[in-house]
Each structure stands twice: as structure tokens, then as C-alpha cells.
Amino acid sequence: MERRANSKLHACDLSILTCGPYGNNIPNGVQHSSSSTCIEQNKNQIHVYLRVKKIDAAIEELYDICDDNTLICKPPADAHCMRRLKKVFKFSKIFGPDANQSDIFNNIVKRKVLSFINGSNCNLLTYGVSASGKTYTIVGTPDQPGLIPRALEYLFRTLPPLPEVPHVKPTALGETIYLSDSQKQVEKDANHVLLTISAFNSYRKQHIQTYRVMQERLSDEPVAEILSDATNISLGVWVSFAEIYNECIYDLLIFKPTAQKRKRLALGYYKGDAYIKDLTSIYVKSSSQAYQILQYGLHKLKYAATSLNDHSSRSHFIFTLKLVFSSSAQEAYSVNTFTFCDLAGSERFKKTQNLGIRLNESAKINTSFAVLGRCIELIRKSKGCPSSIVIPFRESKLTQILQKALLGYETISMIINISPAKDMFDETQHVLHFSAIAKDAKIDQQPIATTTFSDYIENDNSFSAIMLEEEALQNSRIDELETRIAELIENIEQQKVHNKEEREYIMATYKKHLAAAHEYWENRCRKLEQIVDMNRLDRKKITTINLDSSLSSDEENKNQAYFDKKNPNISRSSLADLQGELVELKRQHRMKDAEIDQLLIDKSDLEKAIKDTKAAHANLEMECKAVIKNLQNEVDNRQNIINTLSFTYENYSIWVDDEYEQILK
Numbered sequence: 001m002e003r004r005a006n007s008k009l010h011a012c013d014l015s016i017l018t019c020g021p022y023g024n025n026i027p028n029g030v031q032h033s034s035s036s037t038c039i040e041q042n043k044n045q046i047h048v049y050l051r052v053k054k055i056d057a058a059i060e061e062l063y064d065i066c067d068d069n070t071l072i073c074k075p076p077a078d079a080h081c082m083r084r085l086k087k088v089f090k091f092s093k094i095f096g097p098d099a100n101q102s103d104i105f106n107n108i109v110k111r112k113v114l115s116f117i118n119g120s121n122c123n124l125l126t127y128g129v130s131a132s133g134k135t136y137t138i139v140g141t142p143d144q145p146g147l148i149p150r151a152l153e154y155l156f157r158t159l160p161p162l163p164e165v166p167h168v169k170p171t172a173l174g175e176t177i178y179l180s181d182s183q184k185q186v187e188k189d190a191n192h193v194l195l196t197i198s199a200f201n202s203y204r205k206q207h208i209q210t211y212r213v214m215q216e217r218l219s220d221e222p223v224a225e226i227l228s229d230a231t232n233i234s235l236g237v238w239v240s241f242a243e244i245y246n247e248c249i250y251d252l253l254i255f256k257p258t259a260q261k262r263k264r265l266a267l268g269y270y271k272g273d274a275y276i277k278d279l280t281s282i283y284v285k286s287s288s289q290a291y292q293i294l295q296y297g298l299h300k301l302k303y304a305a306t307s308l309n310d311h312s313s314r315s316h317f318i319f320t321l322k323l324v325f326s327s328s329a330q331e332a333y334s335v336n337t338f339t340f341c342d343l344a345g346s347e348r349f350k351k352t353q354n355l356g357i358r359l360n361e362s363a364k365i366n367t368s369f370a371v372l373g374r375c376i377e378l379i380r381k382s383k384g385c386p387s388s389i390v391i392p393f394r395e396s397k398l399t400q401i402l403q404k405a406l407l408g409y410e411t412i413s414m415i416i417n418i419s420p421a422k423d424m425f426d427e428t429q430h431v432l433h434f435s436a437i438a439k440d441a442k443i444d445q446q447p448i449a450t451t452t453f454s455d456y457i458e459n460d461n462s463f464s465a466i467m468l469e470e471e472a473l474q475n476s477r478i479d480e481l482e483t484r485i486a487e488l489i490e491n492i493e494q495q496k497v498h499n500k501e502e503r504e505y506i507m508a509t510y511k512k513h514l515a516a517a518h519e520y521w522e523n524r525c526r527k528l529e530q531i532v533d534m535n536r537l538d539r540k541k542i543t544t545i546n547l548d549s550s551l552s553s554d555e556e557n558k559n560q561a562y563f564d565k566k567n568p569n570i571s572r573s574s575l576a577d578l579q580g581e582l583v584e585l586k587r588q589h590r591m592k593d594a595e596i597d598q599l600l601i602d603k604s605d606l607e608k609a610i611k612d613t614k615a616a617h618a619n620l621e622m623e624c625k626a627v628i629k630n631l632q633n634e635v636d637n638r639q640n641i642i643n644t645l646s647f648t649y650e651n652y653s654i655w656v657d658d659e660y661e662q663i664l665k
């Protein structure tokens with residue numbers, strides 16, 4: 001077997017790689033180049049998505065999906081974790097209960113597969129409480145294929161047909177070896193054993209059939225298209241499948257009778273990166289083969305019954321695809337990896353009522369999650385510079401394997417699965433808190449692109465189809481909004497007209513009411529005046545009755561009858577009061593008369609004084625006029641003197657001038 005170290009595929013090796021939009025900027029080797037062709041944005045961040053399981057009950061009671069990114073929790077009164085409850089959680093995107101498998105694939109994984117073909121190493125994790133839908137999301141069912149079968153289908157339909165027998169094999173260290181004929185036969189046999197000879201064989205037909213059903217479902221999905229000539233490139237897809245159970249790593253693709261004890265695999269380190277030693281890698285030439293291998297591994301996966309889910313997986317599974325590009329002519333190669341991790345259920349001991357082995361399993365599972373959470377939290381706290389602090393990756397197998405991805409050298413996305421069931425609320429809170437930590441983790445590190453095959457699939461019809469779809473969606477949204485705006489403007493106009501009419505109506509009604517009120521009060525006043533007049537008249541009559549003692553009792557009765565008729569509301573008893581009041585009024589009247597008499601005397605005195613004053617004033621005026629006249633005469637006399645003097649002075653001046661001229665002459 002020929003080991004081909006230090007011969008990574010790069011620009012000069014493959015002419016077809018150099019003519020695309022990325023030019024010759026192809027990284028050489030695994031060392032951390034900043035050139036990445038990954039299509040995703042915010043590469044240096046863990047993308048955390050949320051998928052809410054579809055259940056019979058309505059989710060609104062406990063959760064509110066406000067928008068594509070925001071989830072609000074509404075804790076029930078009996079929630080245990082009330083105290084440290086964070087209510088709002090943000091995600092890269094939320095998929096509600098109605099989202100289907102295809103939505104998740106198209107939004108999250110499709111572009112990752114393209115990145116993978118273009119040279120990125122990608123990681124996708126599912127995390128959540130048992131029975132929240134992790135395995136459903138990542139593997140799916142025959143009717144509802146999950147992310148791995150869809151990714152396989154998309155990958156193999158994008159790549160050109162692969163050779164029956166591989167030429168090159170990837171090593172665990174990220175390099176490749178050229179296979180001799182006998183080695184090619186070994187690899188072919190390994191594939192054959194798993195697919196046809198193993199005990200799994202009895203399920204094979206079923207899985208092939210299942211995959212056919214899936215393929216039919218996925219056959220309409222668009223895929224990327226390769227335009228460039230790839231004839232001098234050899235391609236190969238290899239799969240491996242490992243399980244971390246109770247902090248031990250097992251190979252799920254090793255063919256061994258079930259009775260035999262499983263061999264634990266160790267972790268090795270190469271250039272600081274962890275890898276699983278001796279992990280089987282199987283060459284697959286089609287998506288169907290890859291799917292059958294996946295099923296083989298799943299079959300071997302350790303399932304254990306817990307009180308939450310009969311098929312609850314008690315281990316983390318790590319399914320890895322390796323895409324090998326090699327150029328035989330120039331001895332160059334490239335290996336890209338795509339790792340799918342289905343993490344074990346994150347439930348607590350109390351909830352599952354686990355005992356014995358189950359308790360130990362739960363402890364190990366929770367330890368690895370605790371370490372994962374701590375690592376992510378420390379990465380987050382390192383503010384993009386994780387090399388400045390010690391991060392405890394080595395405290396669990398999972399974090400060792402994911403170290404490179406967590407440090408940002410590979411792209412990493414996490415799908416958080418939650419079940420909106422009421423009895424899962426407390427457990428789900430732990431998961432959401434974990435997701436919040438992961439979501440905020442940012443690493444100042446660009447993912448490494450092992451090679452650039454972007455040119456190779458530069459004309460990605462499917463991707464442009466997605467873009468077009470998105471653009472069409474956005475356009476229709478814009479149209480919708482414009483229609484809505486037009487509707488609103490029309491509404492406002494109508495409202496304005498309506499408001500004007502309303503205002504006018506209110507004003508008219510107001511005026512009408514005002515006029516009516518005015519009229520009413522005027523009538524009222526008129527009536528009151530009449531009553532007052534009537535009362536005056538009646539009082540006069542009573543006074544007359546009282547004062548005229550010569551009136552006969554008949555007359556008196558007549559007057560009383562007249563008064564009663566006119567004043568039905570005034571009783572006889574109150575008549576006495578009125579008479580008393582009248583006597584008092586008369587007394588007051590007499591006093592007023594005396595006052596008036598006094599005022600009249602004062603007035604005549606005043607008038608006399610005014611008359612005297614006026615006469616004195618007239619005398620004074622006459623005297624003044626005489627004085628003024630005298631003064632005026634005096635003024636006139638003086639003016640005459642002034643005029644005479646002026647005249648004399650002028651004549652004198654003329655004379656002087658003449659005299660002066662005479663003298664001068």
C-alpha cells in the first residue's frame with residue numbers, strides 16, 4: 001500500500017480547478033488557510049437552529065414563535081426551573097411544528113453539501129431531550145426521509161458516476177493511499193460483506209426497497225450541476241460510522257457476529273487533531289449503498305428502552321462521509337468530510353427513573369453534554385480567541401472529536417429539537433439554555449477548505465434554483481406588501497372622507513341639540529317669568545284681601561278660590577308664611593323709602609352745590625377771558641414795536657451798506 005503524504009491536491013495539480021471565480025487561490029494542505037469556499041455566512045459562529053416537534057396539542061400554551069428567529073417560553077405555574085428561567089431564545093432559524101423534512105434540508109443542509117463538495121469540512125449535530133425528534137430529523141422514516149438520506153441523494157446526484165472499485169482510500173489522518181489491485185479487492189469485499197453477507201442481509205431487501213421509495217420522493221428535487229471536465233480526477237465517497245456509548249467509542253461498520261464482544265476504539269492525535277484509530281471506512285459508489293450502510297450501522301447501534309422512548313438511543317452516533325478527489329496524473333489528492341452527529345437524549349435521571357446500567361448511561365451522557373457546554377461556553381468567553389485559554393476538550397470523547405469544528409476550523413451547525421409537550425417543559429428548558437450558550441459562541445477562525453472545487457460545480461442549478469425560488473418568494477412578498485400598502489392608503493383616504501362626514505354630522509347634531517336646548521331654556525325662562533308675574537299679581541290680591549277688612553267672607557272665599565285655582569301647588573298653610581313674608585317685605589320697603597328720601601335730599605343738596613360751583617366757574621372763566629384779552633393786547637403792542645424796530649434796523653443796514661460802498665469807492 002502506497003502512502004501519499006504531503007501530496008495534497010492544489011491548483012497546479014488540477015487544471016480544471018484553476019479557471020473559476022476563485023482563480024488559483026486554492027489552499028495547499030490541511031494547515032489552516034484563510035481561503036474558504038464555504039457558502040454560509042457568519043462562518044465563525046455555531047449556527048443553531050430550532051425544530052419544534054409536531055404533537056397533537058397546541059404549542060401556543062407554552063411557546064410562542066414570534067418570528068423566524070425568536071422563541072418565547074411561557075412557563076406553566078408548576079415549572080421547576082422558574083427561578084433561572086430565560087424566556088426569550090434566539091436561533092439562526094426556527095422551524096415550527098409544520099416544517100417538513102424538506103424545509104430543514106433545503107434551509108440548512110443543501111448548501112452545506114455544496115460547501116462539502118467545494119472543499120469545506122462540515123459538521124451537523126442534533127441535540128435535544130429523548131423523543132424530541134433528533135433521529136427523526138437526521139435519519140427520518142421511509143415516508144419522511146431525514147437529512148442524511150437527503151444529503152446522500154443530493155451528493156450522489158450532483159457528483160459524476162463513481163467507479164465500481166476505488167483507486168484511492170482516505171486515511172484517518174486526513175491523507176490518502178493509492179490502492180493496489182489486491183487492496184482494491186479488499187475494499188470491494190468489505191463493501192460486499194456489509195451489504196450482502198452480514199446478518200444484516202435479511203434487512204437488506206427492505207432497506208433497498210425503503211431507499212427506492214425515498215429516491216422516488218426525492219427524484220424531483222433539483223441538484224447542482226457539474227459543467228467542468230472532470231475526466232482527469234478520480235472521485236470516491238467513503239463512509240464511517242462510530243458510536244460513543246458510555247464514553248467508549250465503537251465501530252458500527254465492523255462485521256462481527258453479534259455474540260462477540262465489541263472492540264473499543266481509541267482516539268489518536270495527528271497535528272493536534274483527534275481521530276478515531278482503526279475506524280472502518282467503507283467505499284460506496286451510490287446513495288443507495290451509502291444508505292444501506294447507514295442502516296447497517298443504525299441496526300448495530302445500541303438502543304435501550306427508557307421510560308421516555310422505547311427506541312431511545314443511549315449513545316451519540318457519528319456518521320461521516322468522506323469525499324476524496326485525486327488526480328492520478330499528478331499524484332494530488334484532497335479529502336473533505338461531512339460529519340453527522342445524532343446526540344443521545346439529554347434527559348435527567350429523575351425524569352427517566354433510570355436505575356443501574358441506565359443510570360450509568362445517563363451519567364455518561366450528561367457528563368459529555370456538560371463538557372460540551374463548558375467548552376462552548378469557554379469558547380464564547382474567549383471572545384474569538386480560544387487559544388488564549390485552556391478549554392477542556394479532553395474531558396469527553398465527543399468534544400475531542402468535535403474539537404476542530406468547535407474551534408472554528410470546520411463549519412458546525414446544531415439543530416435543537418424540542419417537544420412542546422407540557423411534561424417535557426423543564427427538560428426542554430435545559431436544552432434551550434444549552435442552545436443559548438452555543439448560539440453566542442463565536443470563534444475568530446475561518447474554516448479550512450481542503451481544496452476548492454467550487455469551479456467544479458460553479459454552475460449550481462439547484463443552488464440558483466434555491467436563489468430564484470427565494471427571489472421569487474421575496475418578490476411575491478414585496479408584491480403582497482405593496483398591495484397591502486395600497487390597501488392601507490385607500491383605507492386611510494376612505495377613513496378621511498368618513499371622518500369628515502362624521503365630523504359634519506356631529507357638528508350638525510351638536511348645533512341642533514344646542515338650538516333645542518336654547519329654545520327649551522328660553523321657554524323655561526318665559527314660563528318662570530309668567531309664574532313670577534302671576535305670583536306678584538296673586539300677592540297683590542292677597543295684600544288687598546288682608547288690608548281690606550271690609551271684604552265679606554264670601555268675597556274672601558272667592559279670592560281664596562281664585563288663588564287656589566291659579567296656584568294649585570300653594571297650600572293654604574303656606575299662605576300664612578307668604579303673608580308674614582309680605583309684612584317683612586313691606587317693612588323693608590318702608591326702610592328703603594326712607595333711604596330714598598334721604599338720598600333725594602342729598603341729591604338736591606348736591607345739585608345746589610353743583611349749581612354754585614358752575615356759577616363760580618362761569619365767573620372765573622369770564623375773568624380769565626378778560627386777562628387773556630389784556631395779555632393778547634400787550635402781545636400785539638409788543639409785536640408792533642418789534643416790527644417797527646426791525647424795519648428801522650433794515651433801513652439802517654441798507655444805509656450802512658450804501659455808506660460803506662461809497663467809502664470804498
Ligand SMILES: Nc1ncnc2c1ncn2[C@@H]1O[C@H](COP(=O)(O)OP(=O)(O)OP(=O)(O)O)[C@@H](O)[C@H]1O
Pocket residue numbers: 052053054128129130131132133134135136137309311312313314343344345346417
Ligand atoms: N417533526 C415530527 N413529525 C412527526 N413525528 C415526529 C417528529 N419528530 C419526532 N417524531 C416522532 O417522535 C418519535 C420520537 O422521535 P425520535 O426517535 O426522532 O426522538 P429522539 O429525539 O431521537 O429520541 P432519542 O434521543 O431517545 O433517540 C418518533 O416516533 C418520531 O417518528
